[in-house]
Amino acid sequence: METADFRRELDRRLAVIEDPDHHDPAADDLPRADWLWLLIGSLVLIVASLAWGYPW
Amino acid sequence: MVKQEADTSSTAGEFTELPVLPHERLWGFWQFTSVNVGLAIATWAFLTGGAIAMFVGVKTAIVATLIGNLIGVVLVAAATCLPSAKYGVEQYTLLRTVFGLNGVRALVAVMMPLAEAGWNAVLAIMFGRAVTNVSNAVFGTDFDPNGPMVIGMSLLALLLGWLILVRGPVSIEWVNKIVAPALAVLTVVMLIVLLAGNSVAELSAAKPLDAFAQDRLNFAAALELSFATGFSWWTIMGNLARLTRTQRAAFWPNMVGIFFASVVAGMVGTMAALVLGEVDPTVWMVPLGGVVLGVLALLFIAFANLTSMVSQTYSGGLAIIRAGGSAVRRIPWPVFVALLYAPSAIVVFWPAALYDNFFKFVAWIGLVMAPLTAVYLTDFFLLRRRRIVVRELYQPEGTSRYSFWFGVNPAAFLAVGAGALTYFLLLNPITFESDAIFTYTSASLPAFVVTAVVHAVLTVVWVRPAGKGGYREPAAAATVPKQEVEEAIG
Numbered sequence: 360m361e362t363a364d365f366r367r368e369l370d371r372r373l374a375v376i377e378d379p380d381h382h383d384p385a386a387d388d389l390p391r392a393d394w395l396w397l398l399i400g401s402l403v404l405i406v407a408s409l410a411w412g413y414p415w
Numbered sequence: 416m417v418k419q420e421a422d423t424s425s426t427a428g429e430f431t432e433l434p435v436l437p438h439e440r441l442w443g444f445w446q447f448t449s450v451n452v453g454l455a456i457a458t459w460a461f462l463t464g465g466a467i468a469m470f471v472g473v474k475t476a477i478v479a480t481l482i483g484n485l486i487g488v489v490l491v492a493a494a495t496c497l498p499s500a501k502y503g504v505e506q507y508t509l510l511r512t513v514f515g516l517n518g519v520r521a522l523v524a525v526m527m528p529l530a531e532a533g534w535n536a537v538l539a540i541m542f543g544r545a546v547t548n549v550s551n552a553v554f555g556t557d558f559d560p561n562g563p564m565v566i567g568m569s570l571l572a573l574l575l576g577w578l579i580l581v582r583g584p585v586s587i588e589w590v591n592k593i594v595a596p597a598l599a600v601l602t603v604v605m606l607i608v609l610l611a612g613n614s615v616a617e618l619s620a621a622k623p624l625d626a627f628a629q630d631r632l633n634f635a636a637a638l639e640l641s642f643a644t645g646f647s648w649w650t651i652m653g654n655l656a657r658l659t660r661t662q663r664a665a666f667w668p669n670m671v672g673i674f675f676a677s678v679v680a681g682m683v684g685t686m687a688a689l690v691l692g693e694v695d696p697t698v699w700m701v702p703l704g705g706v707v708l709g710v711l712a713l714l715f716i717a718f719a720n721l722t723s724m725v726s727q728t729y730s731g732g733l734a735i736i737r738a739g740g741s742a743v744r745r746i747p748w749p750v751f752v753a754l755l756y757a758p759s760a761i762v763v764f765w766p767a768a769l770y771d772n773f774f775k776f777v778a779w780i781g782l783v784m785a786p787l788t789a790v791y792l793t794d795f796f797l798l799r800r801r802r803i804v805v806r807e808l809y810q811p812e813g814t815s816r817y818s819f820w821f822g823v824n825p826a827a828f829l830a831v832g833a834g835a836l837t838y839f840l841l842l843n844p845i846t847f848e849s850d851a852i853f854t855y856t857s858a859s860l861p862a863f864v865v866t867a868v869v870h871a872v873l874t875v876v877w878v879r880p881a882g883k884g885g886y887r888e889p890a891a892a893a894t895v896p897k898q899e900v901e902e903a904i905g
Contacts, residue, residue, distance in 0.1 A: 365432075365433075368433060369433055369809055372433055372434050372436060373434070373805065373806050373809075375436055376434060376436070376503075376805055377805075377806065383436075383437045383503065384437070384660060384661050385437070385440060385500050385501060385503065385659065385660055385661050385662060385664075385665070386501055386502070387661070387662060388497075388501070388662060388801060389497060389662040389663060389666055390663075393663065393666070393667075397489065401485060401486075401489065404481060404482075404485060405482050405485070405486075408477070408478040408481050408482055409478065409482070411474075411478065412474045412475055412477060412478035413475075413478060413634065414475055414630035414631055414633070414634050
């Protein structure tokens, strides 16, 4: 499946990723505050929507 | 570049599997938002909106569309975007940790051609009906919406899609640069026309087109279609999100683009369907805009469907090439593309069967995608605590810590099967008949929960004790030093 070029390029990238000095900002998890805001916002939207338009 | 990609598709397919490095991450918040809006504002949003109008009026449709899309998009974005962004790895490579190396191949080999066949047939028939309606409006013809003219035009759409894709995926650029903004304008114009021609009271009073007797059941049906619309993004979002620079940039744009834009476009579709009494978007344009504007809109819809067909066939085709191995790579590109379009070319001979039952097609999507979202989310966040060793994703079966039984994780497949069965028992996508409890639970959410529980339990009591899948010794960190990795895997 893999070509020699692919393997060589993969090894180069893995070496960069595994370097102890390497830091990718995308590796930092989504902050807890974001999860909290998501939860609060979603609950507010869902409850308000249901209260307004659910066919009780 | 186009010709190169066609000629060296195998190489192109292989290199998309590589993890991206920080300097290759292209998108911040606004760039990814723009991409998401471009994806969400597509003609299928009108179709979904029209399908919801079968069951509920405007007010209930707003509630169902908001809640269903919100929950579906949040779960899909968390399951697919965050892992791919965190490790810079495309979704189907990461899914090896869930289904196993051969499990992912089997999943892609079965799922992608079926999804391609369904979506391409829907889009081709919509193209055919748009062109036919143009002919009826301009030349006074009276072609039947399910007649030979529509079938011929649908086949023409597939042929054009094949011709474009054989020459290369250039149309993918059109989608974001031309088609998506123009569709956004069309959506706004439709909204203005609808609001100008109908008072809020008139819109609120519009009756659903083909509702059940119970209002709550109608709400549940509309909610279920909205869930499925949200879950349907599972197949592509991870591959896009790996190009984002932070987890925030990977997640929140989904709420602006996929969620908000889909809701707006879907709601415009619902209102148009309710006002005009017709679920088919190709019937709306002439009554809404008059002959000139309506015909222009229809021609544009036909064009937009063509670009959507090419885009999704290209991305699905690459996934199949990656999964299919050497056997698939040996197939010449034009033949491979023709094979991708072939099932749709059969389906379009019965335009009403799929297109007029679009709501059932959406239910099938929910049946498959809700469990897939659940199994991925549970595996990554709960069982692996968000830790993946990137190097191990590329090691051979038997050597990699993500090895299972013959490259397949049966626990994940059993969990997805249990979720799909749960869905089927609650809402039968073939007949759209539902169990009594569906009114209160929907089908997607129970399917999601069952899948998550079954996968977690089977992994804890069976897969992990068997020393499979790398669950026993979680990696110390996301990007551990090479030496540490080598020690961990012995």
